[in-house]
Amino acid sequence: MIVGTAGHVDHGKSALVRALTGVDPDRLAEEKRRGVSIDLGFAYLPRPDGSVLGFVDVPGHERFVRNMLAGASGVDLALLVVAADDGPMPQTREHLAIVDFLGVRRGLVALTKADLADDVRRAAARNEIASMLHGTGLEDAEIVPVSVVTGEGVEALQAKLDAAGAETKSSAAEGRFRMSIDRCFTLQGAGTVVTGSVRDGAVRVGDHVVISPSGLEARVRSIHAQNRPAQEGRPGERCALNLVGPRIAKDAISRGDVVCAPELHAPTDRIDVTLKILPSEPRPYGPWSAVRLHHGAADIPARLIPLEGEALAPGQEARAQLVLDRPLAAAALDRFVLRDVGGARTVAGGRIVDLRGPARRRRSPERRTQLSALELDDHAEALRGLFAAPPYAVDLDGFLRDRNVGPEAGETLIGRLGLMRLGGKRGATISAEIWAAFEAAVVEALGAHHAENPDLQGIGAERLRLSLEPRLPAPAFLAALGTLQRQNVIGIDGAWIRLPGHVARLAPADEAIWEAAGPLLAGEVRFRPPRVRDLAAALGEDEADVRRALKLVGRLGRADEVAHDHFFLRDTVAEMVEIAVDIAKGDGVVTAARFRDRMDNGRKVAIQILEFFDRHGVTIRRGDERRINRHRRDLFRRADLTSAGIEKVA
Known part of the structure; x- marks a missing residue:
């Protein structure tokens, strides 16, 4: 078990740790000279049952609260220290708020310097402490x-710590390993060593970490x-890891970095949070307010954006987005503390x-629904909420990684929910219910389209996607169409989607x-x-009849009218797009001269083709230069939908 001290400066935290363990946690010469803790101190107490209690002694002075925050993260039990002769002081209250924000719900209160207080003063201090603890996670903490x-x-306090330790020594090593680094130093003969409290998972000698x-x-x-x-090191233990690697050195690692399993390495600089502003704050916090984020041992400047209303008032609990000045290594559902930009006071936590967190549409109704699901602690319930709301598809691997759900727990979760992956192992995931609704919606939409447009070959993929409910994201949608095609639920002809039995036919003359x-x-x-007039002459047909027939063929997707009365086969248009893409591989530019030379069809026709590409967004023109629009390059090519599939995961 890891015990973290908290309390006002000079209330006897370090002396109490020394009395309990026999170890002086003040390790710096400056701390010993001044008689106050400046940085984190550590002490360990072996117990008769073979366990070891670890103590993190944090500074009480207001100037060193950022150091206190680095030590308070990851503790199992808070030991709140209050001097009997003083009672609760400003830093006592701030430390208590921090402990509460960090979600520590187990604690004891040491009423120190009891020899300096008579029974009346002790009783008054108890009442003051009880009043201070009311409404916090330590409300029921015993006062010793x-x-x-x-x-x-001292012995009574030790006995209570032993009892608490017995309840926590079997902590499960859930999830993959991660540990916030609060110290990094070089040890002669060993090399680089990092220390911290293990938050999740287990680490073993020989493990590869990031x-x-x-x-x-x-x-x-x-x-x-x-x-x-x-x-090995497990949750509930303070660990020192001797690390080796090509670029591992003391100067390359900072307090606040996280040493973790490689699968968890996915830093972020924009997070959505729930938080509470302290009632003592003098003013509301509007958009882009400057704050400092404390997470684990990290201290990062950030900007706060309210997601509900125009400002966050003192005492308000609400959602917000934090845009960070530099990346953060964290897990969803982690707790954090916000301090003012100058580091003078704690202002919020959550x-x-x-x-x-998205940079756009962060207040949309769809996003609010997603956040309501993501706020749930239960992973299964969170996923159910996400699947029931737009966009109905989830990056399952990202969800499990960001919440640090271990492999076994992840497989159990997937089996319980009966999930399906679109596009293979790394594709988006949807629920069986959404899949059934999607398949029914596709069949219904295509049936209605064929009834209204019997002479059309089908409907374009994007137009179909936008007409459906549930509306899947484009990549997941295309993967789903590939599956429906292989199951013979739909047919795909080039860019057209149709029901298997639908055949668009021309009139016999056409x-x-x-x-x-x-x-x-x-x-x-x-x-x-040849153009329409030349075709009519060659066929001995009326020019108007040939024009009408080719326009109808164009509606079926077999040909395209690139210029007036100048029709190209659809396969030829797809081939010309690939030629333009190939031309652009060098400097990214498609010029009329290069295109003409490759096509060998004259400058006028080459320009007409390029202007056709411009109109359809295949190319983007800037002056005499054109560049390929990668989002539209497949517009005239047969979509490779069958390469994406659906995989039932169980």
Whole structure:
């Protein structure tokens, strides 16, 4: 178990830790000279049952609260220290608020310097402490009078700590390993050592880890857990990890970095949160208010954007987005504290809801629904909420990573919910209910379209996607169409989606013209096909009849009218797009001269084709230069929908 002290300066935190453990946690010469803790101090107490209690002694002075925050994260039990002769003081209250914001719900209160207070003063201090604890996570914490001078209460406090330790020593190592680094130093003969409190998972000698957010890779050469050599470190233990790697050095690692399993390395600089502004704040916090985010041992400047209303008032609980000055390594549902930009006071605290907060539409109804789901602690219920709201598809691997759901727990979760992946192992995931609704909506929409447009071959993929409810994101939608095609629920002809039994037919006279005209647009002349008047002359048909037939064929997606009365086969248009893409591979530019030379069809026709591409967004023109629009390059090519699939995960 890890015990973190908290309380006002000079209320006896370090002296109490020394009395309990026999170890002086003040390790710096400056601390000893001034008699106050400046940085984190650590002490360890072996117990008769073989366990070890770890103590993190934090500074009480207001100037060093940022150091206190680095130590308060990851503790199992808060030991709030209040001097009997003084009672609660300003830093006592701030430390209590921080402990509360960080979600610490187990604690004891040591009423120190009890030898300096009579029974009346002790009773008054107890009442003051009880009033201060009311409404916090430590409301029911026991108050133990202690004097390190006379020894009063030290054994009683130790017994209560032992009892609490017995309840926590079997903490499950859930999720993958991560530990916030609060110290990094070089040890002669060993190399680089980092220390911190293990938050999740277990780490073992020989494990490969990553320092996040920098991404440095390392191997764990040795471990000290609770100040003892060990083969592994687990939650509830303070660990020192001896790390080795090509770029691992003391100067490359900072307080606030996280050492974690490689799968968890996915830093972020924009997070959506729920938070509470302290009632003592003098003013509301409007958009882009400057604050400092404290998460684990990290201290990062940030900007606060309210997601509800125009400002966050003192005492208000609400959603907000934090835009960070530099990346953060964290997990969803982690707790944090906000201080003012100057670091003078604590202003708010809360919990991370989403590590991938959007820069746009962050207040939309769809986003509010997503946040309501993501706020749920239960992973299954959170996923159910996400699947029931737009966009109905979830990056399941990202969800499990950001919440640090371990592999076994993830598989159990997937099996319980009966989920389906679109587009293979790394594709989007939807629920079985959404899949059934999507399939029914596709069949209904295509049936209605065919009834209204019997002469059309089908409907375009994007138009179909936008007409459906549920409306899936484009990549997931295309993957879903590929599955429906293989299941023979739909047919796909080039860019057209149809029901399997639907066949668009031309009138017999138009079909006869097309059968005769189609071959004349193919072969060696495909890049410079004859125009309508030349086709009519060659076929001995009326020019108006040929024009009508080719326009109908164009509606079926077999040909395209690139310029007035100049029709190209759809396959030829797709081929010309690929030629333009190939031309652009060098400097990214498609010029009329280059295109003309490749097509060998004259400058006028080449320009007409390029202008056709401009109109359809395949190319983007700036002056005499054109660049390929990667989002539209497949417009005239047969979509490779069958390469994406759906996989049932169980």
